[in-house]
Amino acid sequence: MKAFVKRPFVSHLLTSIGAMAIFELMTGPPGSSTTPTAGFTGSFGERASFFGLFATYRFVVFLALAVIVSGVWTLWQSRGSVIKHGVNTGLARPRAAWQLKPVRTGFFLALFIFALFLPHLETDPYWQSVMVEEIAVYVLLALGLNVVVGFAGLLDLGFVAFYAVGAYVTAWVTGALPTPAPFGIHLNAFFAIPIAIALVMIFGVLIGLPTLRLRGDYLAIVTLGFGEIVTIFANNQYGITGGSEGTNAIPHFSIHLWFIHYVWGLAPVPYYYLTLAFVVVFIIVFSLLEHSRVGRAWTAIREDEVAAESIGINPLKYKVMAFAIGAASAGFAGVVTAGQTIFVNPQSFTLPVSINILALVIFGGMGSIAGVVVGAVLIQTVSMYLLHSPPAGYQSSDLYIYLGAALVLMMIFRPAGLIPSRRRRREIGMAEAGEGHMDEVLTGDTP
Amino acid sequence: MMLQVNDAVVRYGAITALHGITFEINQGEIVTLLGANGAGKSTTLRMLSGLHAPATGKIIFEGQDITNTKAHQFVALGIAHVPEGRRIFPQMTVEENLEMGAFTRSGSFSDDMDRMYETFPILKERRKQLGGNLSGGEQQMLAIGRALMGSPRLLLLDEPSMGLAPMIVETIFRIIGEIRDSGTTVLVVEQNAAQALRLADRGYVMENGRIVFSDKASNLLHDERVRAVYLGESVEGT
Numbered sequence: 001m002k003a004f005v006k007r008p009f010v011s012h013l014l015t016s017i018g019a020m021a022i023f024e025l026m027t028g029p030p031g032s033s034t035t036p037t038a039g040f041t042g043s044f045g046e047r048a049s050f051f052g053l054f055a056t057y058r059f060v061v062f063l064a065l066a067v068i069v070s071g072v073w074t075l076w077q078s079r080g081s082v083i084k085h086g087v088n089t090g091l092a093r094p095r096a097a098w099q100l101k102p103v104r105t106g107f108f109l110a111l112f113i114f115a116l117f118l119p120h121l122e123t124d125p126y127w128q129s130v131m132v133e134e135i136a137v138y139v140l141l142a143l144g145l146n147v148v149v150g151f152a153g154l155l156d157l158g159f160v161a162f163y164a165v166g167a168y169v170t171a172w173v174t175g176a177l178p179t180p181a182p183f184g185i186h187l188n189a190f191f192a193i194p195i196a197i198a199l200v201m202i203f204g205v206l207i208g209l210p211t212l213r214l215r216g217d218y219l220a221i222v223t224l225g226f227g228e229i230v231t232i233f234a235n236n237q238y239g240i241t242g243g244s245e246g247t248n249a250i251p252h253f254s255i256h257l258w259f260i261h262y263v264w265g266l267a268p269v270p271y272y273y274l275t276l277a278f279v280v281v282f283i284i285v286f287s288l289l290e291h292s293r294v295g296r297a298w299t300a301i302r303e304d305e306v307a308a309e310s311i312g313i314n315p316l317k318y319k320v321m322a323f324a325i326g327a328a329s330a331g332f333a334g335v336v337t338a339g340q341t342i343f344v345n346p347q348s349f350t351l352p353v354s355i356n357i358l359a360l361v362i363f364g365g366m367g368s369i370a371g372v373v374v375g376a377v378l379i380q381t382v383s384m385y386l387l388h389s390p391p392a393g394y395q396s397s398d399l400y401i402y403l404g405a406a407l408v409l410m411m412i413f414r415p416a417g418l419i420p421s422r423r424r425r426r427e428i429g430m431a432e433a434g435e436g437h438m439d440e441v442l443t444g445d446t447p
Numbered sequence: 448m449m450l451q452v453n454d455a456v457v458r459y460g461a462i463t464a465l466h467g468i469t470f471e472i473n474q475g476e477i478v479t480l481l482g483a484n485g486a487g488k489s490t491t492l493r494m495l496s497g498l499h500a501p502a503t504g505k506i507i508f509e510g511q512d513i514t515n516t517k518a519h520q521f522v523a524l525g526i527a528h529v530p531e532g533r534r535i536f537p538q539m540t541v542e543e544n545l546e547m548g549a550f551t552r553s554g555s556f557s558d559d560m561d562r563m564y565e566t567f568p569i570l571k572e573r574r575k576q577l578g579g580n581l582s583g584g585e586q587q588m589l590a591i592g593r594a595l596m597g598s599p600r601l602l603l604l605d606e607p608s609m610g611l612a613p614m615i616v617e618t619i620f621r622i623i624g625e626i627r628d629s630g631t632t633v634l635v636v637e638q639n640a641a642q643a644l645r646l647a648d649r650g651y652v653m654e655n656g657r658i659v660f661s662d663k664a665s666n667l668l669h670d671e672r673v674r675a676v677y678l679g680e681s682v683e684g685t
Contacts, residue, residue, distance in 0.1 A: 293550075296546075296547065296550070297550065299536075299539070300536060300539075300547055300550075303536045303537060303538055303539065304534050304535075304536055304537075306498075306530055306534055307530060307534040307535065307536060309498075309518040309519045310496065310518065310521075310522075310527070310528045310529075310530050310534070310594070311522060311527075311547055311548050311550050311551070311593060311594070311596075311597060312519050312520070312521070312522030312523060312550050312551035312597060313519055313550055314517070314519040314520075315519070
């Protein structure tokens with residue numbers, strides 16, 4: 001009996017059935033004391049009873065799903081062992097198709113062309129504004145956090161601070177805050193872009209210099225604190241930031257050049273293209289950085305800080321650089337958010353946003369630009385879809401259950417993320433082979 | 448005189464680890480620092496590589512006061528440190544590890560790469576393998592090679608024999624000798640006193656954070672006190 005259960009397919013099947021039962025509970029209507037099994041049966045009407053479980057067809061669907069999942073799982077394991085052996089032989093494995101440069105470039109080009117036409121394919125105003133506010137902006141945020149977490153290996157739980165500073169700086173220079181705009185000039189939101197990016201980068205240096213002397217968990221906690229400080233400051237300093245109401249008087253972007261006059265309105269599509277252009281710029285800049293001297297210094301620090309120091313790398317300098325550079329794209333995301341929605345308030349920049357961005361990066365693949373972009377698009381699309389047309393019984397607060405479940409599954413089956421970076425996959429492969437810890441990347445503790 | 452340490456005191460909080468040590472290293476020699484666990488050898492090396500600045504005292508390298516220089520600035524000065532436990536970059540290939548060693552240098556360093564592969568033929572064989580998958584001895588060679596890629600004039604080695612099989616230790620020490628012969632001055636901190644003294648030109652013996660005596664290595668090898676405390680029976684057999 002025991003041997004039978006231990007057989008891979010059987011154990012996978014049992015685990016899958018268990019997982020599907022939980023999934024079914026989660027997606028079903030919330031139960032109550034009289035109908036605790038409502039989640040399983042999909043109906044409030046069923047009384048709690050053993051047979052009530054099988055009263056509807058839902059369990060059939062989920063059993064079928066469980067069989068499929070366990071099948072995929074078994075297949076994955078037989079293939080996955082090949083990957084593990086590849087790591088164990090110690091050779092930097094030959095590049096998979098995905099790692100080849102033409103494939104990558106082609107993929108990005110295809111994605112870019114698709115993105116260009118997307119607003120014409122999807123004309124629903126809800127989705128058009130989601131494309132800007134929830135997808136493009138979060139791609140920017142994830143790209144920025146990827147520099148900090150993925151490249152330099154610094155766990156930043158307060159990344160939202162940079163986003164907030166970008167948005168508030170925009171409000172400030174356009175004269176929308178109680179604080180007078182610099183020199184009394186109300187600038188066009190366009191000019192807020194370089195100013196916001198520059199100020200956010202300076203802010204990154206200012207936060208980074210004291211905090212980046214810490215390592216691992218300590219850094220995570222301190223950045224968490226800084227994120228909260230920014231939100232609380234924005235909330236409480238009524239005279240400076242407009243307090244909890246923030247401001248809703250930020251002018252839209254506009255161009256006034258000789259005879260060209262164009263004002264970006266509330267319509268999201270023009271902002272979409274503006275953001276897309278910047279996403280492309282950031283992708284190019286960050287991937288050049290990854291393979292530059294700076295990128296190699298980040299890798300060295302991530303792998304072993306003492307060794308990095310011993311070969312002449314100044315860890316503090318490069319960590320602060322990672323903070324500032326990562327902050328730049330978050331700052332720009334702040335400008336777009338402020339310029340498009342014309343309002344900012346502290347509630348948009350809370351801890352869950354930081355966690356959400358981190359989830360995008362981990363899901364997509366730490367250190368992998370392609371992964372982070374795809375991960376952000378996927379997760380944000382799904383979560384916005386759930387918000388837009390929720391399945392029966394879904395409540396918006398359930399989102400984090402799913403997100404959490406997705407991350408847990410990801411950690412089990414694909415710990416390096418959806419599209420792993422080559423090095424990150426090696427790091428995890430070695431950790432599994434018992435050579436070092438994969439958490440080193442996050443905690444910075446090297447043996 | 449290449450490096451001079453003058454009455455250096457190092458404290459960890461309330462604990463004094465080094466009670467004012469003074470020693471020197473001359474151009475072109477191998478100097479070894481001996482002592483039992485906790486004698487202050489590693490602290491001395493931490494101090495010399497900028498990881499822990501002395502509370503009082505001076506470190507002078509080639510006439511320049513480097514007492515308060517930071518760890519990452521040492522390579523540019525011409526001092527390379529091979530840290531205890533090797534600390535190669537485990538997920539970089541051998542080649543990438545060596546390239547990282549030349550991080551502070553500008554211009555081409557392919558000649559030096561070739562030289563490293565000549566000194567350590569095994570590294571050439573393993574060029575594309577990940578550092579973390581090398582054996583202990585190979586990792587030690589890689590760590591030394593990486594340090595040499597910064598073209599230092601003074602090489603600091605912290606316990607290069609740690610955890611290695613005797614045969615490999617032999618090879619490593621032979622290579623350290625070759626490094627000295629090619630013009631790089633070497634300071635070795637070792638527990639393996641017999642081997643270190645056979646290789647070195649001079650030695651310092653530390654006890655409880657002080658240098659208790661020093662002499663030519665060949666004299667130390669036959670010194671009663673050293674034999675009794677550090678060499679024990681191991682020398683009797685040879």
